[in-house]
Amino acid sequence: MIFELINEEQANWSDESLLDALENLLKAFAEKQHIVIAPSSLLDKVIKNEYFSRKVRNIAAYAKQTVRELKALIKSDHVSTYIRIDLSNEDKFEIVEENQKTVLESGFAFFKNSSSIQSTSILGEDLNDARFYIYIGNFYIKNNSILNKFALKHSCCHGGGSQTANIYNNTLAENKFCYCIVDSDKKHPHSSRGETCKAFFGNINAFKEFFFEKFGQVRILDAHEIESIIPFNVLAEIIETGNSSKDQILTIRRLKRMIEKNSNIRLFLDHKNGLKRNQAKELDRRYGNINKNSGYYSTELNKLIEQNNKCFEHKDKVDHECDDNCFSFAPMGSKLLSNTLKFFENNNNYKKEDIDKITLPYWEIIGKDIFSWCCCYDVSMKVS
Numbered sequence: 001m002i003f004e005l006i007n008e009e010q011a012n013w014s015d016e017s018l019l020d021a022l023e024n025l026l027k028a029f030a031e032k033q034h035i036v037i038a039p040s041s042l043l044d045k046v047i048k049n050e051y052f053s054r055k056v057r058n059i060a061a062y063a064k065q066t067v068r069e070l071k072a073l074i075k076s077d078h079v080s081t082y083i084r085i086d087l088s089n090e091d092k093f094e095i096v097e098e099n100q101k102t103v104l105e106s107g108f109a110f111f112k113n114s115s116s117i118q119s120t121s122i123l124g125e126d127l128n129d130a131r132f133y134i135y136i137g138n139f140y141i142k143n144n145s146i147l148n149k150f151a152l153k154h155s156c157c158h159g160g161g162s163q164t165a166n167i168y169n170n171t172l173a174e175n176k177f178c179y180c181i182v183d184s185d186k187k188h189p190h191s192s193r194g195e196t197c198k199a200f201f202g203n204i205n206a207f208k209e210f211f212f213e214k215f216g217q218v219r220i221l222d223a224h225e226i227e228s229i230i231p232f233n234v235l236a237e238i239i240e241t242g243n244s245s246k247d248q249i250l251t252i253r254r255l256k257r258m259i260e261k262n263s264n265i266r267l268f269l270d271h272k273n274g275l276k277r278n279q280a281k282e283l284d285r286r287y288g289n290i291n292k293n294s295g296y297y298s299t300e301l302n303k304l305i306e307q308n309n310k311c312f313e314h315k316d317k318v319d320h321e322c323d324d325n326c327f328s329f330a331p332m333g334s335k336l337l338s339n340t341l342k343f344f345e346n347n348n349n350y351k352k353e354d355i356d357k358i359t360l361p362y363w364e365i366i367g368k369d370i371f372s373w374c375c376c377y378d379v380s381m382k383v384s
């Protein structure tokens, strides 16, 4: 996380809890837990103040050299959120939207105990979910060369299943930072969200894609599930080279054909359990338009039809009658995500340009979030 320190002119410099908060923040910066941006005038006051140890004053001297670069970072498009600490105020907390970023404006009291300045926990529905999101964060840094002096630091990464909302609330109650993503479990663009996700909301916030509190953020993945944002070529490679059934291979061919025609069906497809045409029709009936033929799935599945009501696999077979079997998607199993993590372990050269255009915006948004919550300045400083 990035902490910007403000209002040092109005601060009470004889207040020991203010000085302790400053010491904790500067140490967290030196230990590469977080990033601290402070005006030079503030750092000069720390350097001259005998209350601080020599080590802390050295960190302040070092921090002075980084101010310009780090200020440019928070103004850049690579940061979606940061914390602004008002040194003249102990307990304030406010969420401010500013230049397309969310700034969490806080008083300094929270930071006077060093135990509250641990690095951010990343929480997903499953441990592999959290690992996948961390991968996306590291991928974001690697694919933006301007971020090459930064790295991710997270204190733990865990999964909560149906208890995710409880774990999130407990993590915040323990005064820890937490960034959490949950699947929407939406089976159709117009269907409602699943229970794991609803547990985060009372009746308010129900339509928001993300929300903040002190000091956490929840993002609802605006897709059925995490498997929906595995890049298509990675999914295809895993299925085609793995021990897959004929139906799974066919499913990849169908998806490929549809994606060539700009289909976003994977965003709502249940990858683990698959989808049959009659189920798709039922979803359209429940959530679709009044006009039966313009439902989401019927429009998407029509992309498999080439001519004379025949699907692309059978377009040249004169005496073949296409049926539901030509428009179904096999379950791709529960190991898809762990196989994806293995794929990335073995494919260091996978790049941003390799990601399909439906998936890439998700990776950009999540990568930026993870970077914002977990970034540290990864340059060794000599402070003793």
Ligand SMILES: [Zn+2]
Binding pocket: 310, 311, 312, 313, 314, 321, 322, 323, 326
């Ligand atoms: Zn067919």
